[in-house]
Amino acid sequence: MTADLRTYLAHVELPNPVLTASGCGGTGRELAQFSDVHRLGAFVTRSITMAPRAGRPTPRMAETPSGLLNAVGLQGPGVEAFLERELPWLAERGARTVVSIGGGTVAEYTALARRLAGAEGITAVEINLSCPNVEDRGRVFARDGSAAAEVVASVRAATPYEVPVIAKLSPDVADIVAVARACVDGGADALAMINTPVGMSIDVDTMRPALAAGTGGLSGPAIRPLAVRCVWQVHAALPGVPIVGMGGVTTGRDALELVLAGACAVAVGTALFHDPYACPRVLRELEELLEERGFDRLADAVGLAHRPAGAQPLSRSDLEESSL
């Protein structure tokens, strides 16, 4: 008896809950050398921008204890090259593709959403809200609920009805629930969290910042408790909104932790740098853990940690006796 791992992002069904995190799976071709992209729950692209971007200077990466600081700066070929070369390849292989988009103004996000609207093979659009807003002195959209909601609303309006829009949130905010609620009110069908919190590392030999950009996004198991907290808080406040949980997932146990906190899907990011087979391995481990705990369906485990203290974990017989 294997557990039913199907999950839903709004109305879109995914065969399993393990996704790649944006910016961690390249174009898909790199991972396809190791395992099939169509076996992922979905492949999430790096953040696509309107124009080609060269990104930040090197060094772009610094290792920290159980973490990784990066400042790549959304290097990518731009939306036209993406639609011409990358998306068709993913579609050909049967991958469900979540296209992440990034921009500096609301208009740029909207233009991207319009450009993607006609394209074949897009399962969902994820809005990377951790981009600096050039119209607001470089303040990051995700740190301001109303700016985030404005982006979400305009992308939602420009995206076909059947394509869900996912807002990706940053943990670097005073109140993540407020931003999450603003995004949902703006029309987000699902939420993804967390993007990397901003960190910094200084090389004590050169006595200079380790990254050329100075600061960078921190990822890896070091931020997992932060991710669990954010998913927990948002799921408690907005139990009906599907959440893609991410932040330091390296094993099936970590994935289950986020699921129990309220995520209905889980994205694997930095672990892919360490282990190119991380996604199928995390999925297998998650499936085993669910079966060990007697779950028939992944959906039964979503948010289960929110049940009152002292309540027994649901078992099959409890469900049968339940009046529901």
Place this chain on the structure above:
Amino acid sequence: MAGSPVQVTGTVLTTRRVDAYHALTVVAPGIADRFRPGHFVTVAVGGRNSSMLTRRAFTIHDVKPDYGGTVELVFAVRGPGTAWLADLRARDTLDMVGPLGRPFPLPRDPCTCVLVGDEHGAAPLFALGDALQQRGCRIDFVLGASSADRVFGALRARRMGETTTLTTEDGSLGMRGTVTDVLPGVIADARADVVYACGPMETLRGVTAVAVEFDIPVQVAVEESMACGIGVCMTCVVPVIGDDGVTRMVRACTEGPVFRGERVRFDDVGTIPFDALGAPGGRHA
């Protein structure tokens, strides 16, 4: 490409010290089978629950057919990751992905090749030398380092090469100076047709300048820090001029590590050149 990379759990066969360096031989038939000179591997360091998340990349020094296929790496201890590797013992296991990267292109017809290596960057040159000699090429070595104990592979170079020129910055072995100081003389004496070089960026920049002066092709294998080695992390980029004349930030792990030297904008490494594709405020933006 000679087949896609594989991830294997290799068993350490031997570990040994080679002057200032460590050499590790690992049984990894899947990688050894697919190897071409210039390929590299990445290894996970720190064991199962390691706090070190990035893989360490090493060029493959040699492969041998023993035990189905072994891979030999040469490295210097530079931090906790390489220190962990240096502590490995025979029969320990090592998570290895490879072979990765674009290997050295080989000439179609026999010609004269100068192989330049700085410190343990010279490691991949010997497998390359073998491949070149099998094609009837003449090879000459130029190996350098800061001091005598850091010159890698001098004995093997003397056995293989038509000539071998050694340089040290402190003069403790061979000529005093750097590999770029002696390279013009070696190229002139050998009437070299092509140069292959491995080592730090600064050395590759110098070697490329010399080769350009002689108007001969130069293939360089760059060393850029990387987290994944398979092309997903985007941290190992270098500015390289493409066939269309446009500079792009390309990944050393996937588009490289071997590039035509004159295509690499060594002066702009560590920056985003203003005319690179997608540079901030650039004409393509």
